[in-house]
Amino acid sequence: MMNVDLTLNGQPRSIPDVLPHTTLLNWLRSQGLTGSKEGCAEGECGACAVLLSRPTAEGGTRLESVNGCLLMLAGLNGQEVRTVEGLGSVAALHPVQHELAVRGGSQCGYCTPGFVVSMAAEYYRPERQAGEHGNGFELEAIHGNLCRCTGYRPIRDAAQALGQPAEGDTLAESLKQPSPLPRPLALTTPSGEFHRPSTLAEALHLLGEHPDARILAGGTDWGVDVNLKHARAAVTVAVEHLPELNTLVWTPDYLELGAGLSLSELERRLAGQVPLLHEWFPQFASRLIRNRATLGGNLGTASPIGDSPPVLLALDARVILVSGEGEREVPLSEYFTGYRQTVRSLAELIRAVRIPLPLAPVSGFYKIAKRPLDDISSVAVGIALSLEGGVVSSVRIGLGGVAATPIRALKTEAALIGQPWTSAVVRLAARVLKAEGTPLDDHRASGAYRAAMLEQTLLKFFHEQTEVGVRV
Ligand SMILES: Cc1cc2nc3c(=O)[nH]c(=O)nc-3n(C[C@H](O)[C@H](O)[C@H](O)COP(=O)(O)OP(=O)(O)OC[C@H]3O[C@@H](n4cnc5c(N)ncnc54)[C@H](O)[C@@H]3O)c2cc1C
Ligand code: FES
Ligand code: FES
Structure with missing residues (x-):
């Protein structure tokens, strides 16, 4: 069996006997590195945060905070991890530790190593620059870290100091050097196989050979299943590192987003050029999760409450599926076939998502959830609209959380197309939207609430757009 090679806190480690479902957090703690804590084991609390190195476009290294509880150790072969123990010591505190200590940012201390790690990622973020509004520290860097006893004010003070x-x-200084890159790996163990293939062809061959294989990208869904549902896969095929899944290509006709790019990477590289995605990214989970979560994984789970489908349906996106037989392109509106069912065969990978260009000029994303941040949606709505002379020339509305699959609000779209974009028309269309889908009652929301939120969303979109000066 191959060893898993890591750079851990600056030191090379070659780890024997790694099993496919051993998480990084469990392994770290088994090595006595108990700074990283387990709070929830499902990506919600950030107590397990560690720093993962990844390359920057300039040839240096970026430190990203990620949830150690959701990462499979075998999926990190070749890479570099830094834990809280690798940042500072009692004798020589790291500046982040020092600020937290002197500003009273820690009481019981259980959450503190996770905060230190997330704050250190932000401290070293290459784009962070002090300006007239402070030190450039974006507090969303710690949105995925929970503290039960200190209260967030002293933690925020530490960040801002x-x-x-x-x-x-x-x-x-070390971040000026290139980041170690992911390396291929094949493990055969009594608990199953773990493959990190070196090429797309190899990955597709494995999927063709093993219809029961589990595709692994960022692991933010799979890690939860492993920890809380004790899910196990006979064969795991990790794909997030494959170059073909890491494309970001603009052509005159479409924008192609690799299915293996993390949402944080997409956010950085798109830099607001797709306003609807730009509006959506900050509403997805936390920075810790976005540093790992991928579009391929979000569409791969085919959850009716996944956030990307309403956005991508509004953008008229197409899913690029690839297998040993070649590629095919499926409109996202035809991709979902039933509750967590899709047209994707077991031998196929989602390679990319294509968004037709030009983009509709007016768009909006609305996520209705119990908490404004870091929560799963009860209802999600993506809208993309074009007007010509004050008349709706095209509109696409994607909905999540109101049916067994994400859906397009086709009746509402029909009620709007060719109509003047006026309050009276929008009020009528909002009534139509209220009746779209078959929303259910569950622990997140009642069906009646979900339907009411649909109606309100279109009214809100209209008012926001008219307020910002869209011509009616
Ligand atoms: C704390 C927390 C908060 C979350 N918040 C949100 C949220 O706000 N909104 C939301 O929508 N989701 C949320 N999620 C769910 C999850 O983060 C997303 O679904 C994410 O996009 C999954 O991507 P991943 O790369 O981590 O998937 P993985 O866990 O690696 O994989 C998920 C599934 O997709 C399949 N898969 C992965 N990549 C591919 C591919 N290229 N081709 C085919 N199949 C593939 C896998 O086999 C697996 O079944 C949250 C999860 C956690 C733990
Ligand atoms: S232990 Fe809570 S996020 Fe990992
Ligand atoms: S200091 Fe106790 S949980 Fe944060």
Whole structure:
């Protein structure tokens, strides 16, 4: 059996006897690195946060905070991980630790290593720059970290007191060097096989050979299943590192987004060029989760309450599926066939998502959830609209949470197309939207509430757009 090779806190480690479902967090703690804690084991609390290195476009290294409880150790072969133990020590606190300590940002301390890690990622973020509004620290860096006893004010104070890394900061210096890259791996163990293939062809061959294989991308769904449902796969095929799944290509006709790019990477690289995605990204989970979650994984789970389908349906996206037989392109509106069912065969991978260009000029995303941040939606609505001379020339509305699959609001779209974009027309269309889908009662919301939210969403979109000056 192959060893898993890691760089851990700057030191090379070659780890024997790794099993496919051993999480990074469990392994770290088994090695005595107990700074990283387990709070929830499902990506909700951030107590397990560690830093994962990834390459920057400039050839250096970016530190990203990720949930150690959701990462499979075998899926990190070749990569570099830094834990809280690798940031500072009692004798020489890291600046982040120092600020948290002197500002009273820690009481019981259970959450503190996770906060230190997420804050360190932000401290070293290459784009962070001090400006007239402070030190450039974006507080969303700690949205995925929960503290039960200190209260967030002193933690925020610590974040906002941080300066830039000092001249000669050894970690900052090391980030100028290239990041170690993912390496292929094949493990055969008594608990199953784990493959990190070196090519797409190899991945597709494995999927063709093993119809029961579990595809692994960022692991933010799979890690939860492994930890809480004790799910196990006979064969795991990790794909997120494959170059063909990491494309971001603009052509005159479409934009292609690789299914294996993390949402954070997409957010950075798109830099607001797709306003609807730009509006959606911050509403998806937390920075810790977005640093791992992929579009391929979101569409792969085919959840009716996944957030990307309403957005991508509004953008008229197409899913690029690839197998050993070649590629095919499926409109997302035809991709879902039933509750967590899709047209994707077991031998197929989602390689990319294509968004036709030009984009509709007006768009909006609405996520109705119990909490404004880091929550699963009760209802989600994506809208993309074009007007010509004040008349709706095209509109697409994607809905999540109101049927067994994500759906297009086709009746509402029909009620709007060719009509003037006026309050009276929108009020009528909103009544139509209220009746779309078959919303259910569950622990998140009642069916009646979901239907009411649909109606309100279109009214809200209209008012927001008219307020910002869309011509009617
Ligand atoms: C704390 C927390 C908060 C969350 N918040 C949200 C949220 O706000 N909105 C939301 O929509 N989701 C949310 N999720 C769910 C999850 O983060 C998303 O579904 C995410 O997009 C999954 O991507 P991944 O790469 O991590 O998937 P993985 O866990 O790696 O895989 C998920 C599934 O997709 C399949 N898969 C992965 N990649 C491919 C591919 N290329 N081709 C075919 N199949 C593939 C896998 O086999 C697996 O069945 C949350 C999860 C957690 C733990
Ligand atoms: S232990 Fe709570 S996010 Fe990992
Ligand atoms: S200091 Fe106790 S949970 Fe945060």
